[in-house]
Amino acid sequence: MKKTLLLGGFMCMSILINSQTKTKEYSIRTLAFYNLENLFDTINDPTKNDEASPMMSLKGNKSKVYWDKIDKLGSVISQIGFEDTKTGPAIIGVSEVENRAVLEDLVKSKYLRKMNYDIIHYESQDKRGIDVALLYQKKYFKPIHHEIFTPNIFRDNYRVYTRDQLLVSGYLDDELIHVLVNHWPSRSGGEAASRALREKAAYLNTKIIEKIREAEPNAKIFGMGDFNDDPTNSSFKKVLKAKGAKKTVKENDIYNPFEEMYKRGFNTLGYRDNINLFDQIFFTSSALDKGEKDFSSYKMYKAMIFNKHFLTTKKGRFKGYPFRSFSNGGYTGGYSDHYPVYLYLIKEKN
Helix, strand or coil: CCCCCCCCCCCCCEEEEECCCCEEEEEEEEEEEEEEEEECCCCCCCCCCHHHCHHHHCCCCHHHHHHHHHHHHHHHHHHCCHHHHCCCCCEEEEEEECCHHHHHHHHCCCCCHHHCEEEEECCCCCCCCCEEEEEEECCCEEEEEEEEECCCCEECCEECCCCCEEEEEEEECCEEEEEEEEECCCCCCCHHHHHHHHHHHHHHHHHHHHHHHHHCCCCCEEEEEECCCCCCCHHHHHHCCEECCHHHCCCCCEECCHHHHHHCCCCCEEECCEEECCEEEEEEHHHCCCCCCCCCCCEEEEEEECCCHHHECCCCCCCCCECCCEECCEECCCCCCCCCEEEEEEEECC
């Protein structure tokens, strides 16, 4: 089921590219997304249905499990992009978190505390009590605006309370970018029966992008998340109209580098003997280098899945699947049922 993405250690915090005329020096930053698989605390919140969470359902020492999961997730995040940047992601969107408190524990964990991450988080109306959030290293990213957008989604005349979409605008070093963190409605009831819910979530993304472009027509916008859809599903192809091939991308188009990976058999999760690539990062054409080699501003250099061997189940029925934290009512000692995804952005130094 699993394929491995290989990347040589050809980058560091600054990369050097030789040309016939001179040596150019580049900055590199990592932009990532990770579904943290039910990162709940051990305290009962009467305003949420957290009793149904895997953490609260455990019979043993919940506190020990909680802190072990915190350390494991912190370890993973610290390694994303590290081999080439010598640090963790400059920006990482996360999903399936219960509240701000669990994020504070995460960024203060032993693997992340020295990276000085800050948090942007809002409580959503999701029926499971889970939210999305953004973590960022303060020395690389300076937010100037953030807000949430609540999807207005109905199913059989009933309101679907799902995750908000979080928009954060700010300066990556000295360049303004916009990051939209998503966790679209699940496939509960089947892909076809729930398809319209994700199409409506995708439509909200298009409206947010339009709003940004009213003030900044050539804005660099990055959409990331657990979309509960693959790159070839209608939410991406018909609603967002995302392109999967660089040569077809025109001005103001959206490019999704994970579409090609999906067609080649890569994945970020497995479920009931199916493999899916639900975790993705797409972006507007202004962040795409189409061969011009113009890196005077930040452009995508590589898109990858962080599917290291230790993150994968080694044996049993779920061999080859992401090594999840919870299964059959117990704690497995794993990490998450999703692999993280990430981009390298590079820019020529002045």
